[in-house]
Amino acid sequence: MKNHENDYQFNIDKYYKNYLKGSRIFNNRNALEASYIPKELPHRDIQIKEIAEKTACALLGDVPPSFLCYGMTGTGKTATIRYVSQKLAQQNSEFNPWWIYINCNVLSTPYRILAYIYNTISRKEKIPPTGLPKDVIFRKLLGLLDNRVGNSVCFLVLDEIDILVNKKGGNEILYDLTRLNENLDISKTSLIGISNKLKFRENLDPRVLSSLGEDHIVFPSYDASELRDILTERAKIVFQDEVLKEDVIPLCAALAAKEHGDARKALQLLRKAGEFAERTQNKNVTTQHIKNAQKDLENDHIVEFIKGMPLQAQLVLTSIYLISKFSSDHIIISGDVYDVHSEIRGLIPGIRQLTKRRVSDYINELSLAGIISAEVKSMGHYGRTKIIKLDIGRELVEKVLLEIDKIRNIMNHKPVFLQTDKVKLKNHIFKKLI
DNA sequence: TATCCACAGGAAATCAGGGTGT
DNA sequence: ACACCCTGATTTCCTGTGGATA
Numbered sequence: 001m002k003n004h005e006n007d008y009q010f011n012i013d014k015y016y017k018n019y020l021k022g023s024r025i026f027n028n029r030n031a032l033e034a035s036y037i038p039k040e041l042p043h044r045d046i047q048i049k050e051i052a053e054k055t056a057c058a059l060l061g062d063v064p065p066s067f068l069c070y071g072m073t074g075t076g077k078t079a080t081i082r083y084v085s086q087k088l089a090q091q092n093s094e095f096n097p098w099w100i101y102i103n104c105n106v107l108s109t110p111y112r113i114l115a116y117i118y119n120t121i122s123r124k125e126k127i128p129p130t131g132l133p134k135d136v137i138f139r140k141l142l143g144l145l146d147n148r149v150g151n152s153v154c155f156l157v158l159d160e161i162d163i164l165v166n167k168k169g170g171n172e173i174l175y176d177l178t179r180l181n182e183n184l185d186i187s188k189t190s191l192i193g194i195s196n197k198l199k200f201r202e203n204l205d206p207r208v209l210s211s212l213g214e215d216h217i218v219f220p221s222y223d224a225s226e227l228r229d230i231l232t233e234r235a236k237i238v239f240q241d242e243v244l245k246e247d248v249i250p251l252c253a254a255l256a257a258k259e260h261g262d263a264r265k266a267l268q269l270l271r272k273a274g275e276f277a278e279r280t281q282n283k284n285v286t287t288q289h290i291k292n293a294q295k296d297l298e299n300d301h302i303v304e305f306i307k308g309m310p311l312q313a314q315l316v317l318t319s320i321y322l323i324s325k326f327s328s329d330h331i332i333i334s335g336d337v338y339d340v341h342s343e344i345r346g347l348i349p350g351i352r353q354l355t356k357r358r359v360s361d362y363i364n365e366l367s368l369a370g371i372i373s374a375e376v377k378s379m380g381h382y383g384r385t386k387i388i389k390l391d392i393g394r395e396l397v398e399k400v401l402l403e404i405d406k407i408r409n410i411m412n413h414k415p416v417f418l419q420t421d422k423v424k425l426k427n428h429i430f431k432k433l434i
Numbered sequence: 435t436a437t438c439c440a441c442a443g444g445a446a447a448t449c450a451g452g453g454t455g456t
Numbered sequence: 457a458c459a460c461c462c463t464g465a466t467t468t469c470c471t472g473t474g475g476a477t478a
Contacts (some may be wrong), residue, residue, distance in 0.1 A: 111462055131453035133461055179437070293441025310465085335440070352457095358466060376442065380476030433476085 018281070024240050024280045025285065031237045032271040034264065036080050038237075043142055043222065044080050044230045044368035050217050051084045058088065058153040058190070063181060066191040068161075070198055071219025074262030076405060077194050080219070080345060081157055098154040104164040109284055110173035111133060113164075117156065121148050133136030142183050149187040155156055161193040162200035171205040178211045230263055231270060239274065246288050248273070253289055270291050302392055306400045312354060314390065316341055316362040317409035318407055319415075320372060321397050326414045331430050332388040334363055334374075336423065340415045347410050364421045371397075382426070387434070 030036060041048065047069075057066050069077045085099045100120055107113050115127040116135045127137055147152060156177060164170040179187045191212055197405060201213055220432055223232065231249045252273075256266035270285075272293035277285045305408050306314065319340040330336075338359045345351040367374040374386040390397065403408050417423060 109463065123460095128453065130451095130462055131460095133453085133454085136454095235462070313466090333440095334442085352466090355467060356441080357443080357468085361466095364443090376474095378474035378476090381439060381441085381478090382476075383438085383439090384473065384475090385441055 015261075025243055025274050025282075026238060027240045029202040029262065029271065029274070030236055031182070031234060032267050037079060037086060038234065040233065041076060041080055041083055042233060043226045044076050044219075047076075047080050047217055047219055052087075053078065055084065055088060055097075055190075056154070058097040058155070059091055059093040059095060061153070061188075063152055063188040064153060064155075064190045065215055068193040068195060068213060069217050069219060070195055072221050072260045072262065073196050074256075074260075074264035074266075075195075075219040075221055076263060077158055077219050077369065080272050080362060081192060081194065085155070085157075095152045097152055098149055099157065101153065101157045101159065103159045105160045108167070110169045111137070113173060114138060117141060118144060120256045121145070121154075121165070123148075127311060142180070145180070145187045145189070152188075154187060154189045155192060156189055156190045157194065159346050160196070162195040162197045165200055166205050171203075171208060174208045175205055178208055188284075190401075214391075222255045222257070222263055224250075224257035227261060227263060227266050231266055234267065235270065238270070239259065239285070243274075243283070243285055245284050246350060247287055248285055248290060251287050255290070255294060265297075268297055272297055287309045299396060302371065302396065303400050306371070306397075307404070311351065311404075312345075312358075313365060313407060314401065314404060314407060315345055315348075315351065315361045316359055317366060317371065317397065318401055318410065319399060320366075320388060320417055321394065322392065322411075322413065323418065324394060325398075327418050327427075329431075330418065330427055331434065333430070334360060334386040334388065336417070337388065337403060339417045343415050343417050344410050344413060347413065348406050360386075378434075379430060382429065382433070 006279050017153050026341060031038070051069075054067055058288060069081065073075050082101075088097060089099075099119055100123070102113055102116060104113070107116050111130070111134055114134060115129065118127045118137060118141050127140070141425075158164065158174075164174065167224050174191075177189070177191055193212055201209060204213060228249055231252055235244055235249065252266050255269060259265055269290060270293075272288035273285050276289040276296075277283075277291055282289075297322055306317065309317070319337045320332055322344070323336060323340055335356075338354075338356050341359055345353065362397050363372070366372045367388075371390070371392055372388050373391050374388045376384060377387050378384045398411065402411060
């Protein structure tokens with residue numbers, strides 16, 4: 001065992017030495033992080049101007065209007081807001097405004113949002129992560145705002161606000177936040193909502209819509225040439241001189257432009273390509289690196305997503321995988337997925353039986369994530385069901401699932417359920433119907 | 435043409451687990 | 457110890473339904 005290990009031993013000292021000796025690709029890779037705010041935001045002048053106009057009165061201590069920002073992912077909504085807030089802070093007004101940035105995807109409940117707002121403002125007393133009634137926190141928050149924020153303005157930026165709206169209690173908390181001002185004596189608040197879905201307003205409480213939805217700023221998607229500008233600017237900071245081959249940025253921009261002009265994606269692509277070049281000790285980043293990066297990036301997202309799912313969801317995916325693996329001619333339908341799930345969950349200690357209803361929800365989630373596609377179809381006398389297809393390679397699914405401890409051992413379990421005559425017959429009939 | 439299967443999927447209830455103040 | 461709070465996952469209960477079959 002020991003000798004065997006030595007054959008493959010990784011020489012870490014040598015590796016680091018080589019690394020330091022080798023040609024450098026990055027100059028400042030932090031500039032590719034999502035939190036990085038560039039000095040200039042190309043092609044966002046209109047939006048910057050609009051936001052500046054709306055927020056300027058905060059410098060005089062007046063209440064700015066609440067508004068919404070729309071745009072697809074990677075159109076610079078968050079970056080622009082942060083950029084403007086930075087500039088505003090540099091004006092040294094006597095009413096220096098506060099900015100509280102909330103991502104509703106991370107802080108996903110009314111309680112946590114209130115607690116977060118309170119805790120970022122409060123110096124000493126903190127709200128515990130759970131336990132208190134919401135209205136108590138709300139009242140405490142009002143007192144705190146008047147105390148600490150004084151006669152300044154507090155901007156509450158709610159990123160991914162659509163997620164909040166579609167949850168129970170989401171509209172209530174928004175309503176409460178919109179009318180904070182009515183309950184405040186000297187301080188003022190202003191809401192800024194950020195969303196990538198235009199449709200979410202339909203679910204918005206009319207009372208909230210009237211104050212928040214009146215005004216909105218649209219962030220159009222970038223086209224390829226705009227993306228080129230963004231990438232060129234950023235590359236100057238991120239990479240060493242002369243590292244990028246000249247056709248790299250156009251390709252990167254073109255690929256991202258296909259994806260509704262997602263700048264975030266373009267930047268991720270660039271980083272990944274840089275890392276490829278670095279790892280293989282290349283002097284330059286080439287278009288081939290970009291192409292590799294693209295493949296890798298897609299898989300990364302999927303892998304990350306699957307690993308982050310709850311175990312039960314992973315088991316539902318495992319069920320789908322097993323059906324597709326052990327009877328490749330099998331049509332995957334929701335009922336069978338349920339039965340296979342019931343079977344394999346018995347193999348893992350401590351995993352409880354789910355209802356069909358729940359499994360159905362997990363199937364929908366997998367479908368929403370783009371891992372599978374599920375189409376409801378009526379089979380006439382054989383009832384309604386979902387026809388499920390794996391949308392990503394089975395090898396990839398296998399690779400990820402094998403990395404999950406509790407699932408690894410059942411990856412070769414051939415479901416008994418699939419071998420029953422009843423199921424085989426049904427599958428036979430279904431194949432003719434499709 | 436009426437029937438009827440095997441689910442879909444919405445709404446509300448329940449449970450357990452993390453807390454609180456009194 | 458007690459009554460109560462918030463959340464997330466799940467169950468319970470439910471109504472709806474497209475189209476092959478009798």
